Amino acid sequence: MDIVYTIWLRNVKRYLRSKSRIVGSLGMPVFFMLVLGFGLNSIVSIPGMEEGYLEFIIPGIVAMSVLFTSVFSGIQIIWDKQFGFLKETLVAPVSRLEIMVGQTLGGATTAVIQGLILMVFALFIGLQPAGIAGFLVAVGFMALIGVTFTAFGIAIASRMEDMHGFQLVMNFVIFPIFGLSGALFPINSLPDWIRPLTLADPLTYGVEGIRYGLSGTAQVHPLASLAVMAACAVLMTVAGAYLFRKIRS
Numbered sequence: 001m002d003i004v005y006t007i008w009l010r011n012v013k014r015y016l017r018s019k020s021r022i023v024g025s026l027g028m029p030v031f032f033m034l035v036l037g038f039g040l041n042s043i044v045s046i047p048g049m050e051e052g053y054l055e056f057i058i059p060g061i062v063a064m065s066v067l068f069t070s071v072f073s074g075i076q077i078i079w080d081k082q083f084g085f086l087k088e089t090l091v092a093p094v095s096r097l098e099i100m101v102g103q104t105l106g107g108a109t110t111a112v113i114q115g116l117i118l119m120v121f122a123l124f125i126g127l128q129p130a131g132i133a134g135f136l137v138a139v140g141f142m143a144l145i146g147v148t149f150t151a152f153g154i155a156i157a158s159r160m161e162d163m164h165g166f167q168l169v170m171n172f173v174i175f176p177i178f179g180l181s182g183a184l185f186p187i188n189s190l191p192d193w194i195r196p197l198t199l200a201d202p203l204t205y206g207v208e209g210i211r212y213g214l215s216g217t218a219q220v221h222p223l224a225s226l227a228v229m230a231a232c233a234v235l236m237t238v239a240g241a242y243l244f245r246k247i248r249s
Contacts, residue, residue: 011106060183073107074153
């Protein structure tokens with residue numbers, strides 16, 4: 001456990017010391033929240049919901065921030081490969097599983113911190129959480145999203161050597177995951193042919209879980225969202241650990 005803690009602490013400290021990274025990661029979510037939220041709030045109504053469009057998309061934008069931060073934390077693996085730190089870690093007499101778990105928890109923690117910063121910002125522009133319990137539910141779903149997609153990023157990074165290639169692959173994969181998640185639109189009003197794709201997207205359940213925590217409403221039952229996200233977190237961690245063990249030292 002000391003190895004897991006040490007690697008987790010390294011990732012968190014690197015994140016907190018990089019002020020430009022924190023501010024830069026907030027740019028796109030804040031832009032979406034302000035421009036889409038306020039721009040469409042007066043002209044878009046959500047069927048069957050009393051909340052305005054701004055309140056509707058805030059959970060989705062928070063999930064987007066957690067998603068992007070967690071996935072791109074996988075680039076740390078490639079960075080460590082190129083600068084030799086990963087080789088030194090792998091040849092040490094420690095379990096590769098512990099190394100991978102530490103990297104996953106570190107990436108997930110930074111993603112949750114990023115999401116919390118965005119939620120605090122949202123409080124100043126109109127977010128009204130359902131209560132402390134709901135806030136904690138939202139944080140729990142943020143953590144599950146963070147673990148799932150950090151492990152996913154590590155799995156991809158374990159098979160790659162080039163940072164630019166990793167970014168291209170991630171953009172090709174992550175934007176469809178975000179676009180189909182229902183972060184910006186209600187999934188109940190989707191056409192029949194696209195709804196199955198949305199329900200096959202694990203981020204959908206994370207978004208709906210956060211939305212339930214913050215607003216008390218959701219289009220997917222919160223227990224179903226919890227079960228799916230917990231299963232995805234376990235499966236992606238197992239897959240990430242398997243591929244990480246294949247890295248040559």
